[in-house]
Amino acid sequence: MPPRFAELMEIATRFRPARILMTAVELGLFDHLEEPCTPADLAARVGADARALEILLNALTAMGVVVKTGEGGFQNGEAASAFLVRGTDNYRGAIIRHLAHTWLGWTELTETVIRGRASEQKAEKWLDRHPVREEAWMRDFIWGMHALARDLAPEVAAKLDFTGVRRLLDLGGGPGTYAIAFAQAVPELTAVVFDLPGPAEIARENIARHGLSHRVTVQPGNFLTDDLGRDYDFIWISQILHSHSEAQCRGLLAKAVAALTPGGRVAIQDFFLHDDGCTPAEAAFFSVHMLAVTPEGRSYRYREVMEWLEGLGLTSLRQFATGPQTSVVQALKP
Numbered sequence: 001m002p003p004r005f006a007e008l009m010e011i012a013t014r015f016r017p018a019r020i021l022m023t024a025v026e027l028g029l030f031d032h033l034e035e036p037c038t039p040a041d042l043a044a045r046v047g048a049d050a051r052a053l054e055i056l057l058n059a060l061t062a063m064g065v066v067v068k069t070g071e072g073g074f075q076n077g078e079a080a081s082a083f084l085v086r087g088t089d090n091y092r093g094a095i096i097r098h099l100a101h102t103w104l105g106w107t108e109l110t111e112t113v114i115r116g117r118a119s120e121q122k123a124e125k126w127l128d129r130h131p132v133r134e135e136a137w138m139r140d141f142i143w144g145m146h147a148l149a150r151d152l153a154p155e156v157a158a159k160l161d162f163t164g165v166r167r168l169l170d171l172g173g174g175p176g177t178y179a180i181a182f183a184q185a186v187p188e189l190t191a192v193v194f195d196l197p198g199p200a201e202i203a204r205e206n207i208a209r210h211g212l213s214h215r216v217t218v219q220p221g222n223f224l225t226d227d228l229g230r231d232y233d234f235i236w237i238s239q240i241l242h243s244h245s246e247a248q249c250r251g252l253l254a255k256a257v258a259a260l261t262p263g264g265r266v267a268i269q270d271f272f273l274h275d276d277g278c279t280p281a282e283a284a285f286f287s288v289h290m291l292a293v294t295p296e297g298r299s300y301r302y303r304e305v306m307e308w309l310e311g312l313g314l315t316s317l318r319q320f321a322t323g324p325q326t327s328v329v330q331a332l333k334p
Contacts (some may be wrong), residue, residue: 022100030084036073095144105293146175153181165233172240176203238269245296267330
């Protein structure tokens with residue numbers, strides 16, 4: 001069949017439902033739509049324009065996110081009710097708010113490609129360097145990581161070999177989701193979550209919520225510059241490498257290997273690329289995301305990371321899928 005321009009137009013317009021959903025989450029619309037609500041009533045509750053809200057709600061209805069009720073009302077659809085109502089145990093809206101926070105980086109992607117990297121000056125404008133706003137955005141990011149990992153972490157725990165593991169480091173562990181899942185899967189295991197002070201506070205909160213403060217502890221610090229500790233049997237590094245330059249990644253892995261006991265293992269989970277650099281597609285798209293929002297981050301190939309680990313003297317390298325889009329590279333310290 002000959003090429004059709006409509007296919008390119010479909011690609012070019014895919015941003016529209018994404019932005020509509022992000023705006024609805026930012027406005028907190030779904031908190032008020034567990035019961036039918038008219039655009040006028042909703043506008044009064046969230047401080048928005050009724051006409052504009054009705055247009056947005058109709059688009060959300062077309063997307064299947066909300067449904068129309070009698071007398072001009074709108075109500076949450078099943079997925080919105082399950083995941084996008086704040087204050088519920090299953091709330092996942094933080095990750096969508098985080099994606100909205102990265103929107104400016106994507107709108108400036110053309111400039112970034114010309115320049116070669118995301119501008120630090122633009123990043124300062126993006127965060128606005130307002131302490132309250134920056135704190136809120138950090139919390140959205142860290143709780144967003146929990147929203148993504150909470151279902152996957154128990155499945156990952158079942159795929160990892162924790163034989164002989166008594167002390168584990170969750171490096172850059174954010175909300176501690178993986179350390180919690182590993183501790184739940186292996187009763188004799190203790191874990192340390194290492195991350196910056198802001199995420200570390202959220203990790204403490206999350207660990208306490210799961211009743212594991214006696215076995216999972218938190219160590220605030222910068223893993224690029226601070227000591228990681230010693231004598232770990234297992235070091236878990238999930239979704240960290242893609243945010244950093246190759247030099248930073250290699251330095252971090254060297255520190256991790258030094259912190260391992262002989263016979264210990266390191267497992268690195270990420271959006272890894274195949275040797276062709278363009279598959280799987282999600283890893284290729286995510287690499288552009290890192291280009292847009294970090295100074296030097298990108299998705300890395302399996303082969304690159306394995307070569308770094310071999311260069312550090314690690315053996316028994318293997319790779320395996322942990323989810324639809326994520327994989328692990330694991331290695332042993334002799």
